[in-house]
Amino acid sequence: MFGRRTAPLETPPVSAQSVAKPKAGAKTSAKPAAKTNATPSKSSTPPPPPRVDNAKAEKASQNTADVGGRGEDYFKTKTTIFNALIDTIDLSQLSQLDTESAAEEIRDIVNEIISIKNVSMSIAEQEALLQDICNDVLGYGPLEPLLARDDISDIMVNGANRVFIEVGGKIQLTNVRFRDNGQLMNICQRIVSQIGRRVDEASPICDARLPDGSRVNVIAPPLSIDGAALTIRKFKKDKLRIDDLVNFGSISPEGARVLEIVGHCRINTLISGGTGSGKTTLLNCMTSFIEHDERVITCEDAAELQLQQPHTVRLETRPPNLEGQGEVTMRDLVKNCLRMRPERIIVGEVRGPEAFDLLQAMNTGHDGSMGTLHANSPREALQRIESMITMGGYNLPSKTIREMIVGSIDVVIQAARLRDGSRRITHVTEVLGTEGDTIITQDLFVYDMSGEDDDGNIVGKHMSTGIARPAFWDRAKYYGKEAELAGALDAASE
Numbered sequence: 001m002f003g004r005r006t007a008p009l010e011t012p013p014v015s016a017q018s019v020a021k022p023k024a025g026a027k028t029s030a031k032p033a034a035k036t037n038a039t040p041s042k043s044s045t046p047p048p049p050p051r052v053d054n055a056k057a058e059k060a061s062q063n064t065a066d067v068g069g070r071g072e073d074y075f076k077t078k079t080t081i082f083n084a085l086i087d088t089i090d091l092s093q094l095s096q097l098d099t100e101s102a103a104e105e106i107r108d109i110v111n112e113i114i115s116i117k118n119v120s121m122s123i124a125e126q127e128a129l130l131q132d133i134c135n136d137v138l139g140y141g142p143l144e145p146l147l148a149r150d151d152i153s154d155i156m157v158n159g160a161n162r163v164f165i166e167v168g169g170k171i172q173l174t175n176v177r178f179r180d181n182g183q184l185m186n187i188c189q190r191i192v193s194q195i196g197r198r199v200d201e202a203s204p205i206c207d208a209r210l211p212d213g214s215r216v217n218v219i220a221p222p223l224s225i226d227g228a229a230l231t232i233r234k235f236k237k238d239k240l241r242i243d244d245l246v247n248f249g250s251i252s253p254e255g256a257r258v259l260e261i262v263g264h265c266r267i268n269t270l271i272s273g274g275t276g277s278g279k280t281t282l283l284n285c286m287t288s289f290i291e292h293d294e295r296v297i298t299c300e301d302a303a304e305l306q307l308q309q310p311h312t313v314r315l316e317t318r319p320p321n322l323e324g325q326g327e328v329t330m331r332d333l334v335k336n337c338l339r340m341r342p343e344r345i346i347v348g349e350v351r352g353p354e355a356f357d358l359l360q361a362m363n364t365g366h367d368g369s370m371g372t373l374h375a376n377s378p379r380e381a382l383q384r385i386e387s388m389i390t391m392g393g394y395n396l397p398s399k400t401i402r403e404m405i406v407g408s409i410d411v412v413i414q415a416a417r418l419r420d421g422s423r424r425i426t427h428v429t430e431v432l433g434t435e436g437d438t439i440i441t442q443d444l445f446v447y448d449m450s451g452e453d454d455d456g457n458i459v460g461k462h463m464s465t466g467i468a469r470p471a472f473w474d475r476a477k478y479y480g481k482e483a484e485l486a487g488a489l490d491a492a493s494e
């Protein structure tokens with residue numbers, strides 16, 4: 001059978017170790033071994049002992065999310081069968097097959113091993129095992145069932161034995177685990193090699209993307225002490241829209257109308273928030289208010305935005321190669337954008353000296369440009385922009401930088417992930433001007449938390465602060481949206 005070593009399975013082998021390895025040269029094919037990154041690891045290193053072994057960990061394990069109902073016995077059986085499969089199969093030949101035929105081949109052999117070893121399992125268990133083993137050899141192994149679930153927003157792997165997921169804003173430990181750190185490293189390598197990168201001891205940090213667009217970060221040993229740490233921000237095929245945000249209570253309907261006016265009237269906007277607070281989602285929603293005849297250029301580290309406008313150019317940064325060359329930074333992209341006749345520039349995440357270029361773009365005729373950044377409040381967001389510019393080595397007095405900020409940014413929208421896991425827009429704030437050395441801001445909308453319900457969910461309300469005429473009133477008027485703006489603000493203050 002193609003993809004299988006010629007040496008027949010000995011019958012009946014009683015343990016994984018007794019499956020005979022064929023003698024050298026006993027393979028069916030004379031073809032050179034194809035370069036494959038699908039080689040599963042069969043490291044004999046035992047999994048490291050769990051790091052935390054205290055009452056807290058006990059409690060956490062009781063709350064473990066069950067993915068596929070795999071127990072301890074299942075993992076033991078799987079390891080035995082998997083080892084027998086690796087002894088039987090010729091991986092270099094397997095790599096010549098297309099995925100479907102390779103899966104078919106693996107299923108045949110695994111079924112054979114199960115019957116030879118007389119493993120008793122139900123049809124459903126056997127099917128789950130077959131699927132798991134195919135995933136291990138051909139796909140992303142234990143990650144596959146998690147990647148298939150649309151309700152998971154993040155997958156966080158802390159070494160082979162601890163896999164966490166975020167569902168509905170809450171982080172849970174799962175019972176998913178890797179055979180050992182070797183298998184985990186193999187899967188990390190498989191992921192990053194798809195985009196021509198590698199991760200190993202020599203280059204232990206790597207950003208990558210799954211074919212479905214999910215954002216991946218790997219940090220491998222020796223930097224990560226207890227085995228590779230793999231973080232995946234799952235790509236949501238159906239991105240949340242502003243109506244979804246309203247339905248979730250992330251923003252009130254009136255607040256959403258104000259955001260729509262901000263997006264439509266080409267008001268320069270900064271979206272600020274903590275990690276995973278929904279900044280990119282919100283930015284994506286804001287871009288939906290852009291007119292379809294505008295030329296929009298997006299700059300991102302990993303393309304996440306899904307703009308609907310036909311006239312969009314998507315740009316992505318590039319890390320340096322192994323020789324440390326060829327890096328294209330966010331600043332390079334933003335600077336280049338200015339030569340591309342953009343009407344709006346959208347920066348996925350501002351985190352360095354590109355802040356200066358974005359501000360320049362904002363006040364040199366690219367109105368309605370937007371960007372996100374990590375900060376815990378609108379005020380802090382403005383301070384961060386200032387420090388990014390200072391650290392970029394521009395040598396400008398802070399008064400000048402602040403004036404530049406005030407002249408460029410009109411509105412800061414603050415997103416937050418609250419302690420109950422919900423995401424809320426907590427502030428819509430205008431940047432008004434400077435008074436002496438201080439930047440003056442004015443909140444239009446705030447989220448007022450009033451308490452917690454019996455289930456621990458945070459209860460609160462989005463409230464207008466009573467400002468009837470925001471500073472961008474004239475701009476709204478210019479776009480014929482002033483009545484709508486007045487209506488939304490009136491309704492929100494009732």
Ligand SMILES: Nc1ncnc2c1ncn2[C@@H]1O[C@H](COP(=O)(O)OP(=O)(O)OP(=O)(O)O)[C@@H](O)[C@H]1O
Pocket residue numbers: 152153154233236240245248250273274275276277278279280281282422423424
């Ligand atoms: N208002 C919301 N309600 C519910 N889920 C949300 C909301 N906004 C975002 N999410 C979900 O939260 C996850 C994180 O969102 P997003 O990528 O927008 O966060 P982020 O702030 O950009 O994160 P990072 O700091 O990592 O870039 C996604 O799975 C997204 O679908």
Ligand SMILES: [Mg+2]
Pocket residue numbers: 279280281349
């Ligand atoms: Mg983001």
